[in-house]
Amino acid sequence: MGGMDAFRLISIRLRVLFALAALLGAGAAPAQTAIVIGGALRMDNDAVWQRIVDEAGGPGQARFAVLATAAANPELSARLIIDALKRHGAQAEHIPVAPRLEGVDLQRNLNDPALIGKIRASNAVFFSGGAQGFIVDTLQPGGRRTEMLDAIWEVYRRGGVVAGTSAGAAIMSRVMFRDALNVMEVMRGTLREGQEIDRGLGFVGDELFVDQHFLKRGRIGRMLPLMMAKGYRFGLGVEENSAAVVRGDRIDVIGGRGALLVDLRDARSDPTLGMFNLRGARLSYLDNGDRHDLRSGVTSPAARKTAAGAPVPIRASALGQPMPSRGPVDTFQPDILGDNRIVQAMSELLQSPANEVRAMAARIRPGATEPRDRTGFVFRLYRGADTQGWIDADGNAHDVTLLDVRLDIRPVRLPDPNAAAPASTLPGATLVAPAGLR
Secondary structure, eight states: OOHHHHHHHHHHHHHHHHHHHHHHHOSOOOOEEEEOOOOOOOOOHHHHHHHHHHHHOOOOOOOEEEOTTSSHHHHHHHHHHHHHHHHHTEEEEOOOOOOTTTTTTHHHTTTOHHHHHHTOOSSSEESSSOOOOHHHHSSGGGOOOOOHHHHHHHHHHHTOOEEEEEEHHHSSSEEEEESSOHHHHHHHHHHOOTTTEEOOTTTTSSSEEEESTTTTTTTHHHHHHHHHHHHEEEEEEEETEEEEEEEEEEEEEEEOOEEOOOOOOOOTGGGSSSSSSSSEEEEEEOOOOOOETTTTTTTEOOOHHHTTTTOOOEEEEEEEEEOSSOOOSSSEEEEEEEEHHHHHHHHHHHHHHHHHHEEEEEEOOOOOOOOOEEEEEEEEEETTTEEEEOOOOOOOSSSEEEEEEOOOOOEEEEOOOOOOOGGSSSTTOOOOOOOOGG
């Protein structure tokens, strides 16, 4: 080895040693924080906006780069976000990179060193709502990261914050829903790459799938098929005007209504049925102030639900045995995909004498002729030995934490709306399920 080569090798080794020393001297690696906002975030939701700013260093320290890439009106969207962040003590600047931004050369701005430098100088990035396809097509065309996306990842990796609402929340996991507004069609098997689903940006890691507008739009029906198809164990559906702060394995829920956590550790399905089906999923509803650790599986309810004088925690069973029946053992809800209906069914299961709650997901398009178009799904919610819940100290029936409710889903044949109704489809008739799921 020549003298110059030896010198270079020593120089490289010294740089590596200095870098390791700096890392060790700084202690643990800085936390990377993803804030998943379920959409429709109100400007007066001070709890969520302040938490976003605080996670980025707090008033006077938080510096946000705002990307309204997904928005239909990027200037307006960016201005509203910037105003809200500034009201809570942050610095914020619009990065004008959006397909619908008039009078702007998108590719020129996307590759502008000055704009990329502004992102690198920030300690937080905020993605607006809109169409999530615009975000991935702009920052990650064909699955390839642009230099601007690399800069966003640099902010995140050094301990910064990436926050996003609605479309900005959809891009947080490695797989996202791109255009799947019809939940029933997803349940019936329409889940095409580049159409209903696409690559996300992956800020919450490989093991957690996130979705938004979740309870309002009944999106439990589309989350579960995607999770099964893509091998996800955990799913987190965040409701409107609410947020989930994800730092490593820890999830803090804040805001208006909360989030639904799905755990498929015990889930299984029967592929011979030829249609989506599921047994043994676990559902937990996490409310404002609740905290969950994905690794340990432990949920810490908000203090108002566990404070001295609070009601006894809701427990759905004792050692897995059904509660004593004081009325009907089963209840039925007609539309599990309605606004907040999945949480209502879970709450009914825990707070009533019912042994199980069943509900229906059924939509038939006018003129539908294919058998798949006449497939509905029965949801069966029931208790496990570890199913439990809490209610707040003031007895607010809507302020609950519900853990480990079990869920089965089975397909059923719906009557043909174009045919004369036979006796078996008259009111009160039982729909026929495939034999393997009866």
